[in-house]
Amino acid sequence: xKRFTKIVxxxxxxxxxxxxxxxATASDTPRxxxxxxxxxxxxxYRSAGDDITFSFDAHLAARDTADPMKATGTxxxxxxxxxxxxxxxxKVDCLVTGGKVAVVSGVVTESDLPGAxxxxxxxxxxxxxxxxxxxxSWASTGSPAETEGLPKCVSSxxxxxxxxxTGDFTVxxxxxxx
Numbered sequence: 089x090k091r092f093t094k095i096v097x098x099x100x101x102x103x104x105x106x107x108x109x110x111x112a113t114a115s116d117t118p119r120x121x122x123x124x125x126x127x128x129x130x131x132x133y134r135s136a137g138d139d140i141t142f143s144f145d146a147h148l149a150a151r152d153t154a155d156p157m158k159a160t161g162t163x164x165x166x167x168x169x170x171x172x173x174x175x176x177x178x179k180v181d182c183l184v185t186g187g188k189v190a191v192v193s194g195v196v197t198e199s200d201l202p203g204a205x206x207x208x209x210x211x212x213x214x215x216x217x218x219x220x221x222x223x224x225s226w227a228s229t230g231s232p233a234e235t236e237g238l239p240k241c242v243s244s245x246x247x248x249x250x251x252x253x254t255g256d257f258t259v260x261x262x263x264x265x266x
Contacts, residue, residue, distance in 0.1 A: 123153035124183050125260035126163075126190040126213055130220055131251040139168045142211065142222060144257065146180045146192045153264055157240055159183035163192060163211065165224075165232075174201035176232060178209060182240035185262040188215040193225070193240050196232065203233035210235075210243035213257045220255035221246035 125147045132140040144163040152158035159180050166175035176199035183192045193210035209232045210225035223244035226232045250257075 120150045122147055122260060123150050123264075124148040124156070124159070124185040124190070124262035126183060126185065126192050126257065128257035130222070130254040130257055132222060133249045133251040136169065139166070139173075141166050142213075144192065144211075144213070146183045146190075148183050148262065153262070156184045156262070157182045159192070163194065165211075174199060174204070176201060176204055176209075181208070183262075184241050185259050187261055188259050189213070189246070190215070190257075190259045191241050191243050193238070193242060199232075201231070201233055204231075207233060207235050208238045208240070210238060210241065212243040212246045213259060214246040215257050215259040216255070218253070218255050220250040220257045222248045222250060222257075224248075 126144045127146070129141065129143040132142070134140060142163065142165045146159055146161040146163060148156055148159045159182055161180040162177060163180065164175065164177050167173045176196045178194035179197050180192060180194040183190065190213045191210060193208055195206060195208050196204045199205050212223040214221040223246040225235050225238055225243045227244040227247070229235065
């Protein structure tokens with residue numbers, strides 16, 4: 089009987105020791121920085137009073153730094169004026185950042201804009217603190233539903249101004265190994 093007791097105690101002691109060691113290791117090990125990211129929400133400025141909002145939660149894991157097409161996440165946008173407009177949710181398929189500029193693309197998965205679902209769209213963000221700027225792939229066509237054949241990670245220059253007090257985009261710069 090004593091032998092069984094010793095084995096149980098020894099087993100418990102090993103578990104406690106292993107737990108303490110792993111807890112110390114977890115807190116002492118620095119977390120690896122992700123390869124790139126674009127996060128945040130802002131409204132665009134329009135003098136006519138349009139309500140245009142963009143929100144991003146796009147990430148490229150450190151292990152995927154060599155392939156921006158392994159980015160994950162979503163982004164959403166909406167455009168309303170006088171109670172009419174549309175919104176869309178997009179599944180990210182590419183994210184490239186350089187300094188404070190990010191280009192993200194994805195395929196529209198949900199939208200109340202006819203013809204938008206299944207289309208790839210791209211957005212460019214310039215993270216300037218409280219004065220962020222934004223551009224989008226449908227700038228020349230006028231509609232996200234008209235972006236047929238758009239390649240991954242393609243957008244326009246960030247020509248739109250973010251409404252004062254709403255710019256909180258954050259760009260994590262990509263540092264690919266060259």
